Amino acid sequence: MIVELGHLALVISLGFAALIAVFGLVGAQRNQVGLMNATSTLVSGQFVFIALSFGVLTYAFLIDDFSVAYVANNSNTLLPWQYKFSAVWGAHEGSFLLWILIMAGWSLAVAVKGRDLPQAFQARVLGVMGILNVGFLAFLLFTSNPFERLVPMTPAEGADLNPLLQDFGLIVHPPMLYMGYVGFSVAFAFAVAALLSGRLDAAWARWSRPWANVAWAFLTLGIALGSWWAYYELGWGGWWFWDPVENASFMPWLAGTALIHSLAVSEKRGTFKSWTLLLAITTFSLSLLGAFIVRSGVLTSVHAFAVDPTRGLFILIFLAMVVGSSLTLYALRTATISAKASYTLASREAFLLLNNILLIISMAFVLLGTLYPLAYELATDGAKISVGVPYFNAGFVPIMLFLAAALGVAPVLNWKRTPASRLIGNLGWVAGLSVVLGVGLPLVLADAVGWQVLVTLVLAFWILGSHAADFVRRARKGSLPVAYLGMQIAHLGFAVTLIGVAITSVLSVERDLRMAPGESTEVGSVSVRFVGVARVSGPNYLADQGEFVMVESGRRYTLRPEKRSYLARQSVMTEAAIDPGLFRDVYISLGEPLEAGAWAVRVQVKPFVRWIWLGGLLMAFGGVLAVMDSRYRRLKVRQARTTAAVAAEGT
Amino acid sequence: MNRASLFVPLGIFCLIVVLGYLGFRLEDPHRLPSALLDKPFPEFNATVLGAPERRVSRDDLLGAPVLVNVWATWCPTCKAEHEELMRIDALTDLRLVGVNYKDDRAKALRWLEDFGDPYEFVLEDSDGLLGVELGVYGAPESFLLDAQGLIIYKRVGEISPRVWRDEIAPLLERLEVRSNYDTSD
Numbered sequence: 001m002i003v004e005l006g007h008l009a010l011v012i013s014l015g016f017a018a019l020i021a022v023f024g025l026v027g028a029q030r031n032q033v034g035l036m037n038a039t040s041t042l043v044s045g046q047f048v049f050i051a052l053s054f055g056v057l058t059y060a061f062l063i064d065d066f067s068v069a070y071v072a073n074n075s076n077t078l079l080p081w082q083y084k085f086s087a088v089w090g091a092h093e094g095s096f097l098l099w100i101l102i103m104a105g106w107s108l109a110v111a112v113k114g115r116d117l118p119q120a121f122q123a124r125v126l127g128v129m130g131i132l133n134v135g136f137l138a139f140l141l142f143t144s145n146p147f148e149r150l151v152p153m154t155p156a157e158g159a160d161l162n163p164l165l166q167d168f169g170l171i172v173h174p175p176m177l178y179m180g181y182v183g184f185s186v187a188f189a190f191a192v193a194a195l196l197s198g199r200l201d202a203a204w205a206r207w208s209r210p211w212a213n214v215a216w217a218f219l220t221l222g223i224a225l226g227s228w229w230a231y232y233e234l235g236w237g238g239w240w241f242w243d244p245v246e247n248a249s250f251m252p253w254l255a256g257t258a259l260i261h262s263l264a265v266s267e268k269r270g271t272f273k274s275w276t277l278l279l280a281i282t283t284f285s286l287s288l289l290g291a292f293i294v295r296s297g298v299l300t301s302v303h304a305f306a307v308d309p310t311r312g313l314f315i316l317i318f319l320a321m322v323v324g325s326s327l328t329l330y331a332l333r334t335a336t337i338s339a340k341a342s343y344t345l346a347s348r349e350a351f352l353l354l355n356n357i358l359l360i361i362s363m364a365f366v367l368l369g370t371l372y373p374l375a376y377e378l379a380t381d382g383a384k385i386s387v388g389v390p391y392f393n394a395g396f397v398p399i400m401l402f403l404a405a406a407l408g409v410a411p412v413l414n415w416k417r418t419p420a421s422r423l424i425g426n427l428g429w430v431a432g433l434s435v436v437l438g439v440g441l442p443l444v445l446a447d448a449v450g451w452q453v454l455v456t457l458v459l460a461f462w463i464l465g466s467h468a469a470d471f472v473r474r475a476r477k478g479s480l481p482v483a484y485l486g487m488q489i490a491h492l493g494f495a496v497t498l499i500g501v502a503i504t505s506v507l508s509v510e511r512d513l514r515m516a517p518g519e520s521t522e523v524g525s526v527s528v529r530f531v532g533v534a535r536v537s538g539p540n541y542l543a544d545q546g547e548f549v550m551v552e553s554g555r556r557y558t559l560r561p562e563k564r565s566y567l568a569r570q571s572v573m574t575e576a577a578i579d580p581g582l583f584r585d586v587y588i589s590l591g592e593p594l595e596a597g598a599w600a601v602r603v604q605v606k607p608f609v610r611w612i613w614l615g616g617l618l619m620a621f622g623g624v625l626a627v628m629d630s631r632y633r634r635l636k637v638r639q640a641r642t643t644a645a646v647a648a649e650g651t
Numbered sequence: 652m653n654r655a656s657l658f659v660p661l662g663i664f665c666l667i668v669v670l671g672y673l674g675f676r677l678e679d680p681h682r683l684p685s686a687l688l689d690k691p692f693p694e695f696n697a698t699v700l701g702a703p704e705r706r707v708s709r710d711d712l713l714g715a716p717v718l719v720n721v722w723a724t725w726c727p728t729c730k731a732e733h734e735e736l737m738r739i740d741a742l743t744d745l746r747l748v749g750v751n752y753k754d755d756r757a758k759a760l761r762w763l764e765d766f767g768d769p770y771e772f773v774l775e776d777s778d779g780l781l782g783v784e785l786g787v788y789g790a791p792e793s794f795l796l797d798a799q800g801l802i803i804y805k806r807v808g809e810i811s812p813r814v815w816r817d818e819i820a821p822l823l824e825r826l827e828v829r830s831n832y833d834t835s836d
Contacts, residue, residue: 069731073728150731153730153731153733153734155730155731159725159726274657278660281660282660285664289667289671292671316668316671316672319668319671320668323664324661324664324665324668327660327661327664328661330657330660330661331654331657331658331660331661332657334657367667371667371670374670374671374674375670378670378673378674568725569725
């Protein structure tokens, strides 16, 4: 009965979403205050009913209601309770319900925090988000109902959650990722609302900038968490695989990064306006494209959800309608006369443009690599091909290094033009120092490094140096606004990630060994002794647990990797054991049992691998910090005044 | 910048959608891959569940239309499907043959004792090799064979009353298999 209530709540919220779309758009078009006021109220109602529905599904998991097909397929009585909770979004149906809950949450945030916007504009934004939610809810209800019952045959026991997903990483990774994906719908709705109203001035950029930043920060966190999870949970020690599903999250991130930079130019200088609109549409379109790729099964991936053709077709039609109509609107409504470009090459505008070009090229490159196998399969009548890691690295790495080189110049630049003397005066010594440090440090501290590491380190020091110099200069003047600190931290994060990626990729040591109990070996500077394997049991699995005593520069510690056999699915999982450290991880995983008690063992020493995710955290933190700037609070007061003035004029 | 160039993003997007649509048509996992459609069921040699001394081969599937159903005790959907199979067995003349896929023999026998046995016989495929031959995605999965052993239909996933009514019952009429299974509801 309670389950049916959750289903009913979903149906009701579909009604709410439809009303929000109609009231918001019609109210704004006809300037009817009553309809626009009702829109905000309906948004609250929509959120309440979707939250109720989400709560019901969670409840069904917690009480092991296996009459619900989704629960039966993704849970088990033996599953620990925290995983029963996260299993709600462990597969297609529930994770899409989470997506919708987050969508409703963002709508609510716009209804509450966006009160300072002109009312018609806010109503349009909510209306556009309403249309999106109609599509999402219809998709869930008609193709992927999470409340479908298995009656009359109710299984006594559930099939259990996929063991890969029984992990802390999965509890937090999808919510963060969806906050980012769906969060970009706000910037998208702002852009469409601006196109609809024909108000294509800098105002919409100022309004949508904080939203885009927050969404971007969430997406950054989500991707970093996903990478970290893949690293320790998949048991291979890899942290990025250029898998279609990873690419699906990375493409909106690249476009979103371009967007938040382009928004800065549009807000401050009033230029790049059409371009920024296009980026806002593109970023969210890529989020939707990602959803299509992940949930339709067109591309094979380790992450793919259970496949159902009707779902793929539905998303594709929805994608075509939403993106097709917004791009048509863009082509018809955006301004063709661009403001006279009044900036030189050595200006912040020019470098932000360069940033955008590089990010969009890299995004297009990833898109091409992701879709190419599909095109190939079509062109050759079914032959399968996989575009491998070499393709992505060959194109992506040089673009990022180029971006890093440009980023080092960025903090010194003024808007419009920067005197050459100032450029050289501020950056000359930074360039020298970064070459000395970038080449010198590794040569002193390590005995063998690749040239790739040297180049990356020089560029990382270049970014750090120029940002530090600018920070000191600004601090002396006493002008350190929060937004500036946010930018500094985010750029620092980029340099940190760069260092982590380069050093881990080039200097990791990996050994596949056959070890019998009692044997010892050396991997890098670590000595490994295999003590033996013991049987242990967990709540819903049995495991062979290896014991390895490690000695590393006088420190002694024990690592216990496991080979787990999950009971309900009879699937085997590798649970790596890691000794984490800021400068290196030691990573051990158990392979297959061999003859006479020996085991295949994989030992890896991965220097600086944590820096990859540390950099991600810094980027996300910087993105959020930039929004905290008092500038946006002042803005609100000003807007309130403007709105009042407009209202007064109107009467 | 002229107006026409503003349509470029829309053009690129249309290309991607067309690609997505074609790609999605390409892979319809519930439909039989063309490789197996109207092809003979692969040759096999397997033991029978509960009668380990008895060996069966492809010849044992010939003579009359047969529904080969891949199932396992670890699969809850199979449990959901089981009742439908019992009903099919009771109400039609269609032969049912099971393939017990990657399963434990004792558990499988207990399952048939507890929930009923709709099958003429059940092949043991504990290592999943026959499953590989058949291109099994997962359990449950079913193949409908005509009297000559040609695969004329394949279903990935549960046979629900709806699937029976819409997809399998019409085929049985063509194969002239007697059925009292009232599909009007």
